[in-house]
Amino acid sequence: MKQKQLASSAGISIQQLRKHETAGIRVSASALCKIANCLNLPPSAFFADLTEVDGDANTPSDAPHLAYLTTVEGRHLIDDLISLSPHARRRVAAFIAGLLEEDDEDPNVSGNEPGKGSLH
Numbered sequence: 745m746k747q748k749q750l751a752s753s754a755g756i757s758i759q760q761l762r763k764h765e766t767a768g769i770r771v772s773a774s775a776l777c778k779i780a781n782c783l784n785l786p787p788s789a790f791f792a793d794l795t796e797v798d799g800d801a802n803t804p805s806d807a808p809h810l811a812y813l814t815t816v817e818g819r820h821l822i823d824d825l826i827s828l829s830p831h832a833r834r835r836v837a838a839f840i841a842g843l844l845e846e847d848d849e850d851p852n853v854s855g856n857e858p859g860k861g862s863l864h
Contacts, residue, residue, distance in 0.1 A: 772826075
């Protein structure tokens with residue numbers, strides 16, 4: 745597939761595609777998913793050789809996180825979070841942390857281990 749075809753199919757300009765290729769601009773999760781779809785690849789294919797992200801080594805335990813981010817729900821959640829102000833994102837993170845603490849304290853909630861799911 746030629747760049748022009750890919751850009752058109754993904755709904756972006758050829759200039760944007762070229763900047764994504766050269767890391768001139770960041771690729772949003774939704775744009776990455778569109779590009780992957782146009783190439784008949786799962787979005788995770790772009791991360792197949794990834795061994796480090798921001799200095800933290802990826803481990804097999806990262807797989808569920810990356811898999812969730814490639815779902816429609818995960819992409820919408822990330823896009824929505826990114827569109828919030830930093831202050832609002834911190835409030836959302838604090839709210840989720842509070843929910844996780846409640847679940848950790850509730851003996852009727854199954855499948856949760858204390859300390860797991862921390863946002864820190």
